[in-house]
Amino acid sequence: MFDHQDIFAALNGKLPLPEKIECVHGLLKDRFSFVDRIAVAIYEGKTDLLRTFVHSGEDTPLSLYSAKFSNSASLQEILKVGRPRVINDLDVFGNAPATHTRSIAAHQYKSSYTMPMHLNGDFFGFLFFNSFQKNVFDESALHYLDVIGHLLSLLVIHEMSSTRSLVASVKTATSMAHQRDFETGSHLDRMSNYARLIASEVANKYSLDDELVEYIFLFSPLHDIGKIGIPDSILLKPGKLTEEEFETMKAHTLKGGEIIDTMLSNLGLDDLPHAGILRNIALHHHEAVNGSGYHGLTEEEIPIEAKIVAVADVFDALTSSRPYKEAWSNDRAFEMLQSMAGSKFDSDCVAALIKRREEVEAIQRQFNEDRLG
Structure with a gap:
């Protein structure tokens, strides 16, 4: 009756968010070994900054990095179209001037799948899946990654929403007092x-x-x-x-x-x-x-x-x-x-x-x- 093991049971515990991302990435690689990196960037509307937040793995092409979202036409296009973006050959961005694009290329990533994150309809950030191989994000993989992507989005949004709720509550109390x-x-x-x-x-x-x-x-x-x-x-x-x-x-x-x-x-x-x-x-x-x-x-x-x-x-x-x-x-x-x-x-x-x-x-x-x- 209790023989089945929930492979995501660790997510119910008190692990820090980076460890939860690592856990999900490890399970994902068991099925799709070509997924070499998962990364999250969060957006702050007040300053129009898109900032690196958490990622899986020791090596990351971007750390402590932020950029004006309005300056990234390729990422803005994702929101305009209203769908995730699949790029199975990142060489198409070979001459792009953006720092984050050059950094991804310098680390030899060859393909990517990018999902926007939303909270109650408001843009919250992006979730990135990267691979060192070209042409690996096919329909069978994407169907599974959609599910994993929304799970990860919920983990990130839950943590950040709790923090922002506390900050908002304290600011309100201070203002009233x-x-x-x-x-x-x-x-x-x-x-x-x-x-x-x-x-x-x-x-x-x-x-x-x-x-x-x-x-x-x-x-x-x-x-x-x-x-x-x-x-x-x-x-x-x-x-x-x-x-x-x-x-x-x-x-x-x-x-x-x-x-x-x-x-x-x-x-x-x-x-x-x-x-x-x-x-x-x-x-x-x-x-x-x-x-x-x-x-x-x-x-x-x-x-x-x-x-x-x-x-x-x-x-x-x-x-x-x-x-x-x-x-x-x-x-x-x-x-x-x-x-x-x-x-x-x-x-x-x-x-x-x-x-x-x-x-x-x-x-x-x-x-x-x-x-x-």
């Missing part, structure tokens, strides 16, 4: 995109993959959720805080950790992937590498995600107008960060942000404050 003109949506958009730039730049040194960089980006806007629990008399005080008031303000990091745990429990997201990144950002984004921060953590004790958010948040605060200050120029803000690199801020994170100055300025243009914030 405190209508602050100095924490606008544009501020959060800018600093989270700065955080992603920094994370991708230091990724190799700190062993951050595409998935971790994405979660740092998603969670960074929630760094100050603990301020919900700080009285407005302190939070909105225009002058310098007293020593006692500052101690109360410092408590927002601990309150943030408590709020995160409560919301994860209430939303049934206790097993949310990488929830530790979210906690670390909320708890430790005011630490300093020399130990002079809120709770005295030093260089090695501070998680890299907290170091990244600290630089991103302070840079945007410096270069933004506030009721009590004018916006600094980028040059002045960079100079200040450099002067405190290695003491207050992580040197690698400061150098990473400055190195990506052109992209920083593009973010500032895209998410510029209007008079209403």
Whole structure:
């Protein structure tokens, strides 16, 4: 009665998404040995960026890569036609200028099957099956890959939807609790995109993959959720805080950790992937590498995600107008960060942000404050 073994039973467990992708790929290769790679790219409409997210296998032609979706005519055609795309000879893209196309060719992939992912009718990203062989994606294989593709899409969408639901819930709660003109949506958009730039730049040194960089980006806007629990008399005080008031303000990091745990429990997201990144950002984004921060953590004790958010948040605060200050120029803000690199801020994170100055300025243009914030 119980002799049958469900080959996908592992997907019911608590495996991280990359391991689930690897599991499905392994089972798929038992039937279609020519499928050499599975990869997922996710789309963010606000910035029109298509970004690498997870993949199977050790070797990947693309890592920590993003590109404007509007610049990829071949991928846009998939959405226009409304069907997946089969290319059984990738040599047809031999002279294509796009970085991702050249990279696929350089790794000797010869054919591909690309499926768009949708959530409630909205475009979510792409799922790619690649092979080192030509002319292998025939109708018999595609019929099976359609089923596997939709299964993988559901796995990705389920994980990302849970994360985005949490982020949206926290943002809503924060907005309802405190209508602050100095924490606008544009501020959060800018600093989270700065955080992603920094994370991708230091990724190799700190062993951050595409998935971790994405979660740092998603969670960074929630760094100050603990301020919900700080009285407005302190939070909105225009002058310098007293020593006692500052101690109360410092408590927002601990309150943030408590709020995160409560919301994860209430939303049934206790097993949310990488929830530790979210906690670390909320708890430790005011630490300093020399130990002079809120709770005295030093260089090695501070998680890299907290170091990244600290630089991103302070840079945007410096270069933004506030009721009590004018916006600094980028040059002045960079100079200040450099002067405190290695003491207050992580040197690698400061150098990473400055190195990506052109992209920083593009973010500032895209998410510029209007008079209403």
